Amino acid sequence: MLLDFYGTLAEATHWVSIDSVLAEHGYDLPREARNRWWNEGVDGIEHLKHSQSRDHYVAWQQERLLGMLAETDVHPGEYEVILEKLRSGASRRVLEPYPEVAEVLTELRRRDLRLAVCSNWDWDLAEAIDGVGLTELVDVTVSSAWAGARKPHPRIFRHTLEKLGVPAADALFVGDTWGPDVEGPRAVGMAPAYLARDGHWPDPGAPDKPARDDVPVLEDLRGLLTLL
Numbered sequence: 001m002l003l004d005f006y007g008t009l010a011e012a013t014h015w016v017s018i019d020s021v022l023a024e025h026g027y028d029l030p031r032e033a034r035n036r037w038w039n040e041g042v043d044g045i046e047h048l049k050h051s052q053s054r055d056h057y058v059a060w061q062q063e064r065l066l067g068m069l070a071e072t073d074v075h076p077g078e079y080e081v082i083l084e085k086l087r088s089g090a091s092r093r094v095l096e097p098y099p100e101v102a103e104v105l106t107e108l109r110r111r112d113l114r115l116a117v118c119s120n121w122d123w124d125l126a127e128a129i130d131g132v133g134l135t136e137l138v139d140v141t142v143s144s145a146w147a148g149a150r151k152p153h154p155r156i157f158r159h160t161l162e163k164l165g166v167p168a169a170d171a172l173f174v175g176d177t178w179g180p181d182v183e184g185p186r187a188v189g190m191a192p193a194y195l196a197r198d199g200h201w202p203d204p205g206a207p208d209k210p211a212r213d214d215v216p217v218l219e220d221l222r223g224l225l226t227l228l
Contacts, residue, residue, distance in 0.1 A: 001108065001224075002160055002185070003138075004151075004175030005119035008195055008221075010097045010132045016089025018068075021082055027072045037068040040205075043120065043180055046155060048148035054123045057145045061122065097132040098197075104221040105137040111228070116140035118160040118173070120150045120180060140164045151175075152184020161188075174224065178206040182215055193218055193227060 003009060022029050035041050042064070050060035062083065069079055108115060115138045119125055125143035129135050142160040149155035161168055168189035175181025175195060182192040193216040194206070206212075216227050 001113050002116045002118045002157070002164070002171055002173045002190070004173075004177070004181050004195075005117050005121055005125065005129065007176040007197075007200065008174060008181075009101050009117065009134060010095050010128070012093055013096050014092070014094035016086065016092065018065075018086060021085045021089070022072060022074070024085075025074065025078055025082065027074050029068070029072050033068055033071040037064050037071075040179075043150050044153050044184075046149040046153055051145060051148040057123045095128055095132050097134060098220065100220050100222050102134065102137065104224060105134065107225060108228075109137065113228075114139045114164055114166060116142065116160050116164045118142045118151070118156060120144045151180035152187065154184070154188045157185060157188045157190065161190075172228075174218070174221070176200060177203055193224070195221070 006012075018034075019029055047060065050056050065083060065086070066079060069082065074082065105115060117125070117129060117134075117138050117140070119142070121128065121143045123143065123145045125145070126135075126141055129138065129141060140160065140163045142156065142163065144150040144156055147156040147159045151157070157168070157173075161171060164171070171185075171190045172193060173181060173185035173190045174193045175185075176197065178194065182194050185192045194212065195218050196203075196206075197220060216223070218224065218227070
């Protein structure tokens, strides 16, 4: 079984957003610019040259941030101050697992299932998983930063399946974002399950409910124990 990380296994309970930092300086980040530089605009891309090392990847992240700032009318003299506030905020981010996650993963392993985390995350996914206490409950960890491609690109799924030692036809992918976690896995031959937690942030790529009839929809991970 492959599972997404953020929004599926864990959430941030304290963080510093780019919107709040920009607001301190009197700027507003257009939604279209954010999506193009940081969210949907980069999902599905391949970025092998930026995945050669942590330094390469961090440099690419900063390049994207600077490109995004250039579209907000931020004065170039303020770039470094804003970037430092974002770096400091990232170091103080608090991640916590959802309440049922450890119990469910423990039960899945008791049933002899091999578990992988497959996530569009940064270079430090292993540290994030360890920080929420889940390291011992998963067999394989794959970040898009290491794999050189972001979900729903097939490269990251195939890379994870190879490390897990499981063919796509025998794997289930569980995640909270329709494009990366349902359409992407299905395109490489995996069965998907869509996690729709109460109070979750909007997922604009998700279809209306009737269109989800062929995909199991879970309220939380406990639904997996019944589904399987």
